[in-house]
Amino acid sequence: MDAKELIARRVAREIRPGMLVNLGIGLPSMVANYVPANSGVFFQAENGVIGLGARPPEGMEDPHLTDAGGGFVTAVPGAASIDSAMSFGLIRGGHLDVTVLGGLQVDEAGRLANWKVPGRMVPGMGGAMDLVTGAARVIVAMQHSAKGVAKIVPECSLPLTSTRRIDLIITELAVIEPTAAGLVLREIAPGVTLDEIHSQTTARLTIADDLREMPLG
Amino acid sequence: MDAKELIARRVAREIRPGMLVNLGIGLPSMVANYVPANSGVFFQAENGVIGLGARPPEGMEDPHLTDAGGGFVTAVPGAASIDSAMSFGLIRGGHLDVTVLGGLQVDEAGRLANWKVPGRMVPGMGGAMDLVTGAARVIVAMQHSAKGVAKIVPECSLPLTSTRRIDLIITELAVIEPTAAGLVLREIAPGVTLDEIHSQTTARLTIADDLREMPLG
Amino acid sequence: MKAPLTAEAAAALVPEGSSLMIGGFMGVGSPERLIDAIVARGIQNLTVIANDTAMPGKGIGKLISAGAVSHLIASHIGLNPETQAKMISGEIVCELVPQGTLIERIRAGGVGLGGILTPTGLGTEVEEGKRKITVEGRDYLLETPLKADFALIGAWQADYVGNLCYLLTAHNFNPMMALAGATVIAEPEAIVPVGVIPPDGVKTPGVLVDHLVIRG
Amino acid sequence: MKAPLTAEAAAALVPEGSSLMIGGFMGVGSPERLIDAIVARGIQNLTVIANDTAMPGKGIGKLISAGAVSHLIASHIGLNPETQAKMISGEIVCELVPQGTLIERIRAGGVGLGGILTPTGLGTEVEEGKRKITVEGRDYLLETPLKADFALIGAWQADYVGNLCYLLTAHNFNPMMALAGATVIAEPEAIVPVGVIPPDGVKTPGVLVDHLVIRG
Numbered sequence: 001m002d003a004k005e006l007i008a009r010r011v012a013r014e015i016r017p018g019m020l021v022n023l024g025i026g027l028p029s030m031v032a033n034y035v036p037a038n039s040g041v042f043f044q045a046e047n048g049v050i051g052l053g054a055r056p057p058e059g060m061e062d063p064h065l066t067d068a069g070g071g072f073v074t075a076v077p078g079a080a081s082i083d084s085a086m087s088f089g090l091i092r093g094g095h096l097d098v099t100v101l102g103g104l105q106v107d108e109a110g111r112l113a114n115w116k117v118p119g120r121m122v123p124g125m126g127g128a129m130d131l132v133t134g135a136a137r138v139i140v141a142m143q144h145s146a147k148g149v150a151k152i153v154p155e156c157s158l159p160l161t162s163t164r165r166i167d168l169i170i171t172e173l174a175v176i177e178p179t180a181a182g183l184v185l186r187e188i189a190p191g192v193t194l195d196e197i198h199s200q201t202t203a204r205l206t207i208a209d210d211l212r213e214m215p216l217g
Numbered sequence: 218m219d220a221k222e223l224i225a226r227r228v229a230r231e232i233r234p235g236m237l238v239n240l241g242i243g244l245p246s247m248v249a250n251y252v253p254a255n256s257g258v259f260f261q262a263e264n265g266v267i268g269l270g271a272r273p274p275e276g277m278e279d280p281h282l283t284d285a286g287g288g289f290v291t292a293v294p295g296a297a298s299i300d301s302a303m304s305f306g307l308i309r310g311g312h313l314d315v316t317v318l319g320g321l322q323v324d325e326a327g328r329l330a331n332w333k334v335p336g337r338m339v340p341g342m343g344g345a346m347d348l349v350t351g352a353a354r355v356i357v358a359m360q361h362s363a364k365g366v367a368k369i370v371p372e373c374s375l376p377l378t379s380t381r382r383i384d385l386i387i388t389e390l391a392v393i394e395p396t397a398a399g400l401v402l403r404e405i406a407p408g409v410t411l412d413e414i415h416s417q418t419t420a421r422l423t424i425a426d427d428l429r430e431m432p433l434g
Numbered sequence: 435m436k437a438p439l440t441a442e443a444a445a446a447l448v449p450e451g452s453s454l455m456i457g458g459f460m461g462v463g464s465p466e467r468l469i470d471a472i473v474a475r476g477i478q479n480l481t482v483i484a485n486d487t488a489m490p491g492k493g494i495g496k497l498i499s500a501g502a503v504s505h506l507i508a509s510h511i512g513l514n515p516e517t518q519a520k521m522i523s524g525e526i527v528c529e530l531v532p533q534g535t536l537i538e539r540i541r542a543g544g545v546g547l548g549g550i551l552t553p554t555g556l557g558t559e560v561e562e563g564k565r566k567i568t569v570e571g572r573d574y575l576l577e578t579p580l581k582a583d584f585a586l587i588g589a590w591q592a593d594y595v596g597n598l599c600y601l602l603t604a605h606n607f608n609p610m611m612a613l614a615g616a617t618v619i620a621e622p623e624a625i626v627p628v629g630v631i632p633p634d635g636v637k638t639p640g641v642l643v644d645h646l647v648i649r650g
Numbered sequence: 651m652k653a654p655l656t657a658e659a660a661a662a663l664v665p666e667g668s669s670l671m672i673g674g675f676m677g678v679g680s681p682e683r684l685i686d687a688i689v690a691r692g693i694q695n696l697t698v699i700a701n702d703t704a705m706p707g708k709g710i711g712k713l714i715s716a717g718a719v720s721h722l723i724a725s726h727i728g729l730n731p732e733t734q735a736k737m738i739s740g741e742i743v744c745e746l747v748p749q750g751t752l753i754e755r756i757r758a759g760g761v762g763l764g765g766i767l768t769p770t771g772l773g774t775e776v777e778e779g780k781r782k783i784t785v786e787g788r789d790y791l792l793e794t795p796l797k798a799d800f801a802l803i804g805a806w807q808a809d810y811v812g813n814l815c816y817l818l819t820a821h822n823f824n825p826m827m828a829l830a831g832a833t834v835i836a837e838p839e840a841i842v843p844v845g846v847i848p849p850d851g852v853k854t855p856g857v858l859v860d861h862l863v864i865r866g
Contacts, residue, residue: 064817070676077629078595080636083821088750089545123728130750163773281601287460294845295811297852300605305534306761340512347534380557548790551764574764
């Protein structure tokens with residue numbers, strides 16, 4: 001199993017029947033592949049659909065139905081079209097149960113930076129700031145480090161997306177929960193050692209008393 | 218022609234083709250009877266319809282289609298249903314071309330009081346404050362005085378509906394325009410004398426240079 | 435998928451002392467059977483947030499007559515003399531709010547805003563006790579968000595996911611209240627299979643609705 | 651009733667230096683023919699308010715490539731490298747706004763609010779230069795309204811009164827922008843006789859729409 005699939009599978013376990021879920025583009029969007037179709041989960045795309053379905057077969061795309069990345073999607077039975085005011089009303093108003101987003105950095109206070117690398121990448125924050133501020137639960141799904149550089153750090157050096165403490169970090173190595181007392185290491189991926197995690201993490205980690213192996217599947 | 222019909226006919230002349238118009242309950246609602254059906258005017262009821270039509274024939278009422286007073290209405294071709302947020306968005310946002318409202322008092326500053334008589338009538342302001350604050354043009358349609366007591370006064374003694382200067386006062390005696398320099402008497406109803414107007418008005422009135430007889434019909 | 439409740443079972447979810455947003459405009463679009471079931475329970479001390487209290491014997495007017503309401507936030511009570519009498523006697527503490535401000539406060543509560551700035555009410559009794567904020571040289575009143583323990587919604591069609599649509603002037607306060615209740619109970623006139631309401635016909639997404647009431 | 655204009659005639663209404671709100675999300679729901687006609691005019695110095703600038707060759711991306719835009723207010727430009735390059739070079743002055751804040755600012759402009767209070771952006775770069783206001787113990791940023799000289803709307807069906815409806819994710823910014831443009835020009839995919847769109851199917855009331863563009 002590659003790193004991205006492992007992360008997506010573990011994130012999927014956080015999603016319970018009936019939830020309203022927003023998946024960011026890239027890795028987070030893979031999570032949908034591991035949520036059972038009969039779970040009653042509704043995926044929202046912030047550009048305006050609740051009940052996002054799989055990519056349509058070739059030749060059956062509708063140019064009026066895309067996800068937030070502009071890719072063609074379908075709608076599941078019971079889907080609803082909404083405009084951007086309603087879409088972000090749901091997000092900011094706490095009606096979104098979970099958002100899964102990628103990350104550039106998360107720090108010991110549980111703060112996420114994921115929208116800007118000054119001087120290098122200035123794409124705009126899109127919906128990220130509203131999602132992180134408003135969702136009932138924020139899960140950051142990302143590779144543990146970037147080409148040897150830690151992404152889980154004492155304090156974000158990149159511009160923050162929100163000062164809100166996110167709820168969970170899921171990487172190919174570990175599951176880490178930001179708490180008021182700092183970052184708590186809750187799970188280790190199969191075959192990974194504590195040393196490997198520490199070597200790729202500059203933030204201080206507290207080891208949970210009930211540290212366990214990451215459940216997948 | 219009775220006083221109310223005269224007022225309604227004169228108000229109708231202020232309404233031009235294609236306008237969006239809100240008529241208050243009571244006397245103002247009679248104005249619709251004098252606006253040609255083919256004028257492209259859309260009447261809005263603030264409870265949520267644009268394109269209010271006449272009262273339906275008996276037995277053809279729909280309990281889901283009423284005006285702001287709760288009376289059964291119909292919808293004209295091209296009508297739109299809207300919720301209260303959109304309805305007052307149109308009103309507050311300046312999209313309503315004209316509102317016609319009843320009045321208890323209007324003063325020399327052109328300020329309207331029409332929602333409360335302390336200790337006697339406390340119905341709540343409903344949509345009146347938003348209508349007077351937001352409409353592009355506010356016309357007050359009312360009897361000139363109430364049982365001998367002037368309603369066009371130096372300064373409102375009743376609680377104000379808004380500090381916005383309304384655009385026109387139309388009574389069975391006169392048409393008066395509030396301006397930055399005070400109230401200007403623009404028209405006199407057929408057969409009415411200046412003395413009669415002054416005797417029923419405590420506010421100071423400037424007589425327009427081009428004072429004319431009120432056109433009707 | 436939501437298994438619909440009887441109006442009685444839904445009303446039983448509402449504890450005495452709760453705050454309720456109730457849709458409807460002069461009773462049009464109000465959830466009548468839910469209101470009847472709450473009246474039948476005989477609970478008191480409810481806070482009601484609604485445009486109006488209809489009239490005695492209709493919609494929210496039934497809750498007023500039953501003595502169930504101790505606090506009221508509304509824009510207009512002029513057509514219900516009982517509400518006026520109970521306000522004057524002090525039996526009901528009543529906050530009167532301009533209609534456009536009331537719907538924006540409900541929306542703000544529902545969409546996570548800390549408030550909105552409106553020109554409505556400036557220089558009138560409505561501004562008493564409120565902050566004035568100047569933006570680009572114009573004054574506005576800061577109006578704060580409203581939320582409630584429950585939103586009781588009158589709808590036309592629902593599907594079993596909870597998607598709702600409304601008819602004509604029966605929309606009124608319902609769509610915004612469905613955003614602002616901690617628990618949202620919808621009373622539709624009909625419940626149709628999932629897929630019958632097209633995505634573009636949905637006015638309130640089902641994810642906002644906690645409970646559906648069965649047809650009467 | 652509104653006599654529809656050609657895209658060219660509609661584009662000719664837009665003077666150089668105007669501010670334009672343009673609907674669409676990555677081009678979905680954008681008025682492509684109007685955009686093409688504005689590009690063909692060769693005008694410059696436009697201020698564009700939009701969620702994004704799509705990508706080169708699509709939607710608002712065409713206006714960027716043509717050098718027509720000097721100011722941009724948007725939430726995301728990451729998929730259009732030309733926009734990023736022009737922002738970095740200073741050719742386009744760009745204000746980046748969180749998407750939820752952008753749509754609320756447009757709505758506020760359209761519905762006559764003086765601003766809204768949002769928690770989004772607190773403690774980030776977004777709060778620079780903005781007022782913080784505390785309501786019930788929580789801090790919020792005061793975000794001010796946006797309006798524009800023109801709103802260019804991409805719709806699905808229109809009728810000749812100007813009522814509009816939208817399909818699926820092609821709603822996005824269009825309905826709110828139709829409230830916030832001083833002149834509103836709608837480009838529908840089809841125009842149907844008055845009465846075909848039922849009152850409950852209207853998403854943008856025709857009274858907001860000044861001009862309709864004929865089918866391409």
